Amino acid sequence: MSRDASQDEIKKAYRKLARQLHPDVNPGDDASERFKLVTHAYDVLSDTESRQRYDMGGDSNGGFNGGGFGGFGDIFETFFGAGGGGRSARPRSRRERGQDALVRINLDLGDVVFGVHRDIEVDTAVLCETCEGSCCQPGTSPVTCDVCGGSGHVQRQVRSLLGNVVTTQPCGSCEGYGTTIPYPCGSCGGQGRVRSRRVVALDIPAGVETGLRLQLPGSGEVGRAGGPNGDLYVEVHVAPHAVFSREGDDLLATLEVSMTDAILGTTTTIEGLDGTVDLELRAGVQSGDVLTIGGRGITPLRGSQRGDLRVGVQVLTPTRLDGAQRKLIEDFAKKTKAPEPQLAQFQQGLFSKLRDRFRSH
Template identity: 65%
Template sequence: MADHYDTLGVSRDASSDEIKKAYRRLARQLHPDVNPSEEAAEQFKAVTHAYDVLSDPNERQRYDQGGSGGAGGFGDIFETFFGQGFGGGQRGPRSRSERGEDAMIRVDVELAEVIFGVQREITVNTAVLCETCNGTCCQPGTSPISCDVCRGTGQVQRQVRSLFGNVVTAHPCGSCHGYGTVIEHPCIECGGQGRVSTRRTQTIDIPSGIETGTRMQLRGGGEVGPGGGPNGDLFIQFRVMHHDVFSRDGNDLLATLQVSMADAILGADASVAALDGEVRVQVPAGTQSGDVITVRGRGIQALQSTSRGDLKVAVQVITPAKLSKREQDLVRQLAALRKDPGPNLGEFQQGLFGKIRDRFFRQG
């Protein structure tokens, strides 16, 4: 078997570029479309096989260590019969234009913005179409030229001997990497990629009713593909920020209202600042700690709906820690008038311990 380096006419320490140039030079001389003789065809097969081995770093290392260097066999046969060759059975040159990658960013949203939804400007690090070459990958005024090795097909054929006789397999052209064309003058701006990296700002509509972990898909909002290919998609994942006063249970807003002992006894009409403006809260006479006052329709607008949840307010009755002598006398007079029994253990009620915990400290 001829030495692959001798076949290509290069030294054993030749660089990959030197091997590629040698192959292209010989392929132009020996290709069947140029030189139809049987001797040239055999030489062309040998040159192509040598290049297939030496252009692959792993194959070249095995060959240098005394291996066969990809002499063909069952792998090539299976590729031919089961369609696992170049491109999974692909015919014709590859397209330089490919779909861009999807992208995902995370956006923090205030609880108040979740009530009705909000518009927000976001900044995305992405790839956009190169304005200099408009995705062609070439310097303006130039265009790709047909590969003179594969004649624009993007493939080269190789004949190998096997148990089944001579088998012809197709492989990507090593000169044009399967594209069928060669870019002699790549665009300087994008380096021949057809796209450039940039930071893009755009406005998005954040819908009402979203929760932490909700994802939104913007089709075509991702990066443009190589060679000016179609854009991937942009995925936005939301996180609803913690609020010091209000929490959430589904589409209901939860809060705690502190009232004085007198207001709890006599009742009161309170005006409190909700997330979407002032709201009136009626505290009934005789309200107990843990009682819940519901204000209908002042919660969060449901996702993809016009209906709103409720605002639920848990009452916390504040008992004064210090009283003046006059206040103490008045409380004693009230106690004497009511003749209430003294403290005693009664039936356990969830209201004192569980209502606030279960309803108002769950994170939405």
């Protein structure tokens, strides 16, 4: 707690510790004695004049001198924080889990139909082959810290409002590890790992979409001192295709046909993402009609039933006719007695019409 802690903060901290040490909850003799000390400290610190005198280094009417502390903040932090008598401190482990890694991969729409295998090159941390994660030169090993005796922490005794209080802090000599490395590995600088490029094999499932992240547990960077690997995340980006687009697990495309083929009907072959597809156009097919070829879409990410290939028809009207061709069309128009042009619901071009048709299928 800081030096300028409010009375409400003092009260909150006192109540929390008092609940833990109250004789009705904690019947031990040590807890009972600490409860009395906490209560006495609170009586002194919650009084404005006593707190002010203590902050100035004087006797606070409680028989405790403030020498050795910077003021109220140090005392309160010592007792209610580090001096609270929690679990015994243990040395830190040098082994740490490695960080996760993220790479991005570009795919074609065709890769998404059935899935694809890729070998990904990753620049990351790998285990040092020289020391095998020990951080020491071969033939040497860590030695027990002569300052903390291997505990990783040191204690200091200070005088406070509550008498002599023992605080525990990480050892500055070994940084809390309990051991020191007199001869660090020259290859990794005592880290137990080095930077390197490695290849990760990845089977990308069918049905992935842009933005999807695939997780490879344990394929990230190795931890310090040979700690466990982090995870590798692969973010997918599917490039737009020149012909096909995707809607869920279905593939969409537009087929341009001549006016004569639309009138008479025809059979044609188109190139799909996974081979050729035969299409039969009935006579009189209209722009905006949708032909559905079942099972020629994308295999879903979860499941095995492929989506469909849906092809929208666009009838092309000729714009350049010679005299003979124009006469044939005029004769055809007279004989068929085509209806007069009339208004219909407005649509934003063929693609709007196709979109509506696609959704209705």
